[in-house]
Amino acid sequence: MINIKNIKKEQQHIALKVTSLSIGYSSKKQQNVISKDINFALKKGELTAIVGVNGIGKSTLLRTLGKVQPKLNGSICIDNLEISDYKPEHLAAKISVVLTEKIASKNLTVLEVIALGRQPYTNWIGTLTNTDKDKITEAISLVQIEELQHKKCYELSDGQLQKVMIARALAQDTSIILLDEPTSHLDLYHKATILKLLKNIAHKTKKTILFTTHEIEVALQLCDKILILDKNTSHFGTPKDLIAAKKFNALFPKDTIVFDENTASFKVV
Secondary structure (H helix, E strand, O other): OOOHHHHHHHHHOEEEEEEEEEEEEEOOOOEEEEEEEEEEEEEOOOEEEEEOOOOOOHHHHHHHHOOOOOOOEEEEEEOOEEHHHOOHHHHOOOEEEEOOOOOOOOOOEHHHHHHHHHOOOOOOOOOOOHHHHHHHHHHHHHHOOHHHOOOEHHHOOHHHHHHHHHHHHHHOOOOEEEEEOOOOOOOHHHHHHHHHHHHHHHHHHOOEEEEEOOOHHHHHHHOOEEEEEOOOOEEEEOHHHHHHOOOOOOOOOOOOEEEEOOOOEEEEO
16 A cells, blocks of 8 residues: 555655656757666755766766756656756755866855855845854865865865865755766866765765766765766666666676676776
8 A cells, every 4th residue: 555645755755856868969860869768866965976988978967957047858857846946046055066077266265156156146246144144154064175265265185175065065055966977087086075975964964966987986885875877777776776676787798897896997908
């Protein structure tokens, strides 16, 4: 017997739901579908990675979810409401996006960059209220960069700059945060540090954090869920379930790289 109460309770925990989504680019003449039949649902307080081979559409998916570019087909729902039904200012209060583009001016201080995250809430001249300042302070504390806040961005390392961008997204105070390759150009230690930080933030604040990455082995160890993106379908679940279902085995050509289920790692053959 179907328990309606349990279904409704489960729906309340779903922050982002994607159904039969196709992504890519369209022109007047045709659609260029990069990936299709994408299905997943993200719960509040989860850290999820999007993985897949180069060119499969990881960044395109992230931009589509953030409404930076239009979807081709399918449904994207935030809090049970289709993304196309949100006004821009309301969507900006629901979802924040950190892409790979560089900061427009590295002459800004860390504090000034993080304050930009409050733009959806400030007036036309950008005056910060006490609430805005509290959110900025909270973001700085969560990312643990108090000692950097008065530095210029050009003085920062890549890892420090990435933390600043995460803090800016946190200052925006959205329930969903999307990040495109947050660990690119970092060494293994700093990759792990950033992802551990994101996991801690997701669990502590109950924000839903989704990011693209090439660091599959690190994601397997730290993420709550993983989306394996492919051209004609997608696979979504916990790392343990995806490994048990052998979904990583066919990710790369077997004559070059194989997946070891015992160590949850890839090996060159």
